[in-house]
Amino acid sequence: MQREGFEIIVDKTWEDLxxxxxFDTSIDPDTGLPxxxxxxxxxxxxxGSLDYFMLRVRALVDGHExxxxxxxGFLYEDASEVLRDGTAEDLIWEAIAEAKKEAxxxxxxxxxxxxxxxx
Numbered sequence: 001m002q003r004e005g006f007e008i009i010v011d012k013t014w015e016d017l018x019x020x021x022x023f024d025t026s027i028d029p030d031t032g033l034p035x036x037x038x039x040x041x042x043x044x045x046x047x048g049s050l051d052y053f054m055l056r057v058r059a060l061v062d063g064h065e066x067x068x069x070x071x072x073g074f075l076y077e078d079a080s081e082v083l084r085d086g087t088a089e090d091l092i093w094e095a096i097a098e099a100k101k102e103a104x105x106x107x108x109x110x111x112x113x114x115x116x117x118x119x
Contacts, residue, residue: 003092006059006066006099010088012079015054015072022073041075051079057091059099066106067099 001008023036044050054072058065069091074082082088 003059004096004100006061006096007063008092008095009058009060010055010083010092012053012055012074012082015052015074017072019052019075022075045075049077051076053079055082055088055091057088057095059092059095061099061103066102067095067097069094069098 019036019038019041023038023041025034025036025038027033028035041050045052052073052075054070055074056070057068059067071087071091074087076082
């Protein structure tokens with residue numbers, strides 16, 4: 001997709017951060033059960049009922065990456081939900097902001113090279 005002159009690529013990849021680093025496994029004093037059953041979550045991931053992933057967005061110009069943004073630790077029944085719940089949009093705007101900053105920096109640097117280079 002194109003946004004503000006940038007080619008935007010949104011992709012997901014597997015997450016390797018252990019679930020117990022993201023979810024509270026302590027015991028609920030009212031129920032005597034863990035707040036999150038990590039073992040069950042892993043079972044659901046292995047069965048394909050839950051998708052555990054990182055989301056990455058890249059902003060490119062002419063195939064050159066100028067900005068990116070990523071967040072990990074997503075656990076969804078349907079990974080495509082990140083495209084509808086605003087998560088991907090937030091990352092797209094972060095990547096574009098970074099790409100604009102990098103583009104401004106490069107314009108200054110490249111103009112010096114082009115001006116002094118024998119073309």
